Amino acid sequence: MTDRSDSERDAEWEMVVGLEVHCELATATKLFCGCRNAFGDEPNVNICPVCLGLPGALPVLNEQAVELAMRIGAALHCEIRPSVFARKNYFYPDQAKDYQISQYDLPLNADGWLELPDGTRIGVTRAHMEEDTGKLSHVGASGRINAAEHALVDYNRSGVPLVEIVSEPDMRSAAQARAYASELRGILVATGASDGRMEEGSMRVDANVSVRPAGSDRFGTRCEVKNLNSLRSLGRAIEFEAARQIGVIEGGGTVEQQTRHWDESAGRTEPLRSKEEANDYRYFPEPDLVPLAPDPAWQERVHAGLGPMPADRRAALSEALGGSPSTAETDQIRAVVDLGLDGLIAAAVDAGAPVALALARAANEVAAGGEAALDLDPAAFSELLALEAGGRLSATQSKAVLGALLERGGGDPAALAAEMGFEALGADTLGAVLDQVIGENADAWARFVDGDDKVQGFFTGQVMKATSGKANGREVAAELHRRRQAASAT
Template structure:
């Protein structure tokens, strides 16, 4: 039988506001434990939450960028459960009437473009953090309430995703959008962008849905992909052996590469949602939406299309460059200074990206500015340095912070284009390799590359390869 996976994702994204969602406490990461707290976010009796308007602005930006319909009224609700990191005994969230619904994100996979529906986007507050420690005096658990009340949006997708690759692509696209909007830093490892998945299996072509398992604890793109691959094959295995999938929550265990059952349907929480009595309904009038619309930036998909059109880049180049806003900004600064768009793209995706990766740096921290990079590319164009030397020069710009001109001057790296000078080197190389000359004349054409290589080496890479080629050919008489 032909089985297919049906996947829906729930993403929690931490919003980059300075203060929390219902009080004025700072959201700054890395503060002393329990430093960023007040009676409101500690859930003291008698306090009242006040909604942070910026949080709504950020959620609206996201809703508009993902093509959602925005509810004129949405309602906050209490989600009741007990846990030591939740001092109030409930989380303020949205339930029946979320802020936004019915949007979509387009993704590109091997088979072409796919549209993944967004069921809803709602606002909620984060819980605190438990820290478990075992030391000489025994085992202790601590609770840090700094994160309590930090604003989140939950973005729930439709069960439109059919494979781990699509899930991964959807998450990347969503994260790119949030970063372009500057509403979330998208850091999965640090937990500011978290994902749970609902996975079920059905016969291909069937309309109904199989019993689903919820998979949690996937805190990197790689983990999501691996966890989904495992869970899909687990469920297919159960069905193919005539078994039944049970509704449950499962945890991804990266070290063992498996999902394990955390709780079944019987143990599922009943959150007893009810409207939050301390907050009035959130009313969004059309003028508010218009104001937000005016501030929306060009989004990754639009920018990619423009890069293809404006800079004649292949789609792969355009996709890679525009996936990261800062990288795309860097590229555009470069092409303003130097208009060979494909050469700039090659350098950024090649040397620049490789070096950033090896040093674990982001493009914002790149010591080679667009001015420096394009300054060097102009020297290659003018023939001052060879393309080969350019890679060394690039490394030296990176290390020293000097311009390409300064480095070329200091180290005497100027390309030799003087035919007489090159001819001398060629003569020496030919004199040193009589056996190869004979073989070449006997028809072994490949040896041309050998001679050119030897001349380049003898010139320490400084000879102009075009002129070297010409002279070698002329001298060998073929």
């Protein structure tokens, strides 16, 4: 390592990143057998002769998996081509049959692209179909792979349909790689192909990272980094790996082509083993399956059936806001579309809620609800915003009711507000309280009437105190101003 600053070093080196994203398809069954495709079941309950590779078992392709794979290809502007399944041979207990059925030289989808929110286009080399492997748990003193004493295998996941999306080495920063993964996740969810949950392994990202002197057009030796379980890990691992490679080269060494494992807690990558030559997998066409060549009519149906993609949805929200959203609103728009909350906003706006209010509540309070956010009933959200926009609930009260809706997984906003003691005070009650507060603070009231606006907060506070916070701040302010005008006029 050298004592130069990071920025000097950044100016001398350029990182080159390509991503391989494995996406589990949201089918009911596995790719080649009728075992259930389910996450979180008891170990080894969804296994059969096909996914265990028992002698004589014959795989039969799942039509819905092909449909979803084509949707992904179409959404990524790929050409959908006649394809052939191949056996990828290797000995590792994550596959009981010692080969994985994948696609090799003839993938279903090829030559596409994905556009990042900032307009950069990243090439998509291919998006092919393959089966997932079983889940290994390494058992040993430290829990680390390299130190494990033995491993336990659950084949529930073995044979689950996957699409592997391979990008071109078009990314030049960790931020760009994150943006790609994030946008891709949004697209996968929008096609209905996946739930996009990285933490459950529905979407898994491997990064191919290399570095080269700035201005060079030749690629350096790349390392493949695995075990990236979140967008944050992806960004950190790429930063670490690029810096490591620069350190190796600046120290006079050469980067070795390797598969490396990201250790999240240690914040570094570690070598797993030297990467075997691709032909060591001895790919050959899977003799138990016939070629897959979706006919043009099916392809057309897939294209026609694609709903709006994240970019379209961001554009729609931006337009609803008048076409030139602020920076904060642009961030909010990205967040709600990433989280799939724009449908909520659309429902609320259709029901008459102001767009900016719906966007703010969705991007902040609803988004903070995590998983519960996706289950929020659009009708309840719309009704709550109507209460807030109509002045029957203050912003603070509305947020509290929203929190309760998310926590309880639903409910009637008006009833919840009442239960929380948020029912709006009747005009008579507010009038009576104001009469009393003004009467008790005659001097302050005189100053307010004379135009001293600083006292307004004092009166609002007194009213809130007298009503235990049930008064609506906006209504109190309106009433205070109405009375001041009346007082000044006399």
